[in-house]
Amino acid sequence: MTFKTKLLLITILPLIAVSILVGGTTYYQSRELVNAQTQAVEQRILSSKRQEIRNYVSLALTSIEQIYEEEPGGRIAAQERVKDIFKNLTFDYDGYFFVYRLDGTNIVHPKLPHLVGGNWWDLQDENGDYVIRNLLEEAKTGGGFHQYVWNKPSTGTVEEKLGYAIMLDKWGWMLGTGLYTDDIAREVAGIRLEMANSIRQTLLVIFLITLAATVIVGTLIAGVRFSEQRFADSKLKELTNRIFQVQEQERKRVSTELHDSISQLLVSVRYGIEMIHSEAVREPDLQSQASKCLKTLDATIAEVRRISRDLRPSVLDDMGLAAALVSLGKEFQNQSGITVNVSAEQCHNRLSEGAKTALYRVVQECVTNVARHACASEVNIDLTVGSHILTLSVEDNGVGLPNPLPRGGGLGFRNMRERMETYGGKLIIGWRASGGTRIMVEMPLDKLAAKAA
Template sequence: MTFKTKLLFITILPLVAVSFLIGGATYYQSRKLINAETQSVEQRILAAKRQEIRNYVSLALTSIEQIYAEEPGGREAAQEEVREILENLTFDYDGYFFVYTLDGTNVVHPKLPHLVGGNWWDLQDDNGDYVIRNLIAAAKSGGGFHQYVWHKPSTGSIEEKLGYAILLNKWDWMLGTGLYTDDIAREVAAIRSDFAHSIRQTLLVTFLITLVGIIIAGGLIAGVRFSEQRFADSKLKELTNRIFQVQEQERKRVSTELHDSISQLLVSVRYGVEMIHSEATRDPDLQVQAAKCLKTLDGTIAEVRRISRDLRPSVLDDMGLAAALGSLGKEIQSQSGITVNVDAEQCHSRLSDGAKTALYRVVQECMTNVARHSQANKVNINLKVGMQSLTLSVEDNGVGLPRPLPKAGGLGFRNMRERIETYGGKLILSRRSSGGTRIKVQMPLDNAAAEAA
């Protein structure tokens, strides 16, 4: 075996092995992420449905509260009036209310009128569950949920349903309603499909990069003897850049999902609680509880929006790097109490979106380190745009770097440097003479755009 052949194997085999290891690790971790994310989404949707059902029941109780309490015209007349109200009280396409006496006799069922008047104590669903018995038991226990399968009016099919029942003690009635949960399965399946598609694309890109690397390595080794280390560094940077891109894409997707889906669901729930609060004038305790729920929901909505903003700040895409740095400075100042001064010039279209994101992430990492380790009370962020390049500096007045100054820095510093070097820039870490730390970035601008400017 010739030296060139040995060199070829020494170069290619580790590349192939690393590619398979990265692909396998990526696939394994992605599968774990899919399972965790889908379970989390499923639990959040189910919790939202539970709250929505409680809201509907509360609205129904509000609509019959006066009749139930005062029984105008006698009990039979009051019960008949309540039956009429509940018969006509529906929501969504398949939402309705039902009433059973405690021996299992149906009193109200607007979607299946043939059930009215019959005793369904022994009724079982397709899974063998005693539906009416269990709903009555949940109502007797103080009100509760029960999951079963039931006829869905809009489709005529049998679907999973989450029911909720409460007890009207004075009349020995069980009042209940529910929501069909087949949409949860569809949404979870769609999320899994999106994740699986992203995994396949990532693996395909990884293996394509590996294939290109093997072809390049073979061609170069056939012509000249070259440095294995330089080639490995080049491929590693490509792979790191791709990982950063995939990470930013995923952050942006998750941020959009949080803002457009989960946040909207919480706002919808808040409207329901706000309606309860406004309608509960006769019950001060209920009004106090509703006010507490509103306060908790406001905090939750703010937290979801904060997480969405941290994952991918929309101001970076909408208004540019300078505005994003100003917003970040204000946020850090409000959270940590550190005075943050931002002086940033607009770079407009003279930087790619990837380069703007890299600069923003560098400043974000710097501010995190300052808040955690520097003991500083003031930070200056400066972004100056020249004709051919820009200069970004982050300076604090904290305790400074340890002596001797680390050459490579920690993992966070290496990540920052790799991000900047991907776009042809240079990152310098230094100690200020007056105390504190300075991180300086120089990055070239687009030459054509610079000449036009």
């Protein structure tokens, strides 16, 4: 796992964990709040309905009070008049009054007349509740409420109902009424749905905030990492350029030492041996040995000069890049037997000394690779100087490069690329259509020097 990935995980995972924790806590607390809120609403509505039922019962008692107390025309006549009043006394569509005797016999029921005259002491609702028994029990205690399920006239469905019953003690009647509470269930369901939507919106906001924060953090980390990488790359290029400069300086110093010191010493020694060779006419053995020494010295001097030239060709400093490439081509042809065709234009002062040296080293590396790997019979070196861009190409008719190329192209190609990138150039590795390898280099020229030229 890369450092960037670790940093990203270390930063984002706690953020996601906190967001999940906040979301879970919010969801749990919201559910608790919904339950508490709906219970409070339900109790408030039930309380309101209880008071409303008491008011209805109070009005009903007021409407029969005189008849009940005075019993004009006798008890039976008074009871009949009260029955008629209760039959016609309704509120809303589903509000009505019912009357039962203590044994469970129905006396009045405006909405369900088939119940009148029947004994419903053992009547149970869908939940197994003994409706009439329990209402009578509440009435005997001085009046009370009882919840059960009952047929709702307006819909024909069985719904929850809150009933209230009191006793008319003088006649042994139970007077009852009630309100259906299905509207409470609908209201509570609406509140739950509304709050559930609010919870979902809250969780969605938390998710969006987390997503945005994750994207921002990831972008910042990527930006920091990218900036660090660019900074590291620039420092690495500076270091690489400095290493190349130090190498060239050291090569130039060693080349100068070989040319000006060791080579001159070897030449002086050769002069001495030549004198010995000239004076040893009468000593054939000595003269033969001197001849061998001269040959060895000549070979040594030539090797020292070659090493000096490879380390730092003086023609590059004295006559420029074009002449140095021509000299390199001739020398390579003499050493390898491979035909070298050089076409080089003068770039004068439109390139820095470091850039010229880098281009020379690239060509030197290319021809070395041709000798080692290409099995070629011909190499073409072309240097073209345009108005803004210098183009260098090195082609051979050898076996070509492997296809696909190894990742990075090998150490030699990587070094060549780094040399070119140091001076703003680029190196392209490819294949010739007729077979062989093509190395292309493009490097920008100095605009100020171009104007002066």
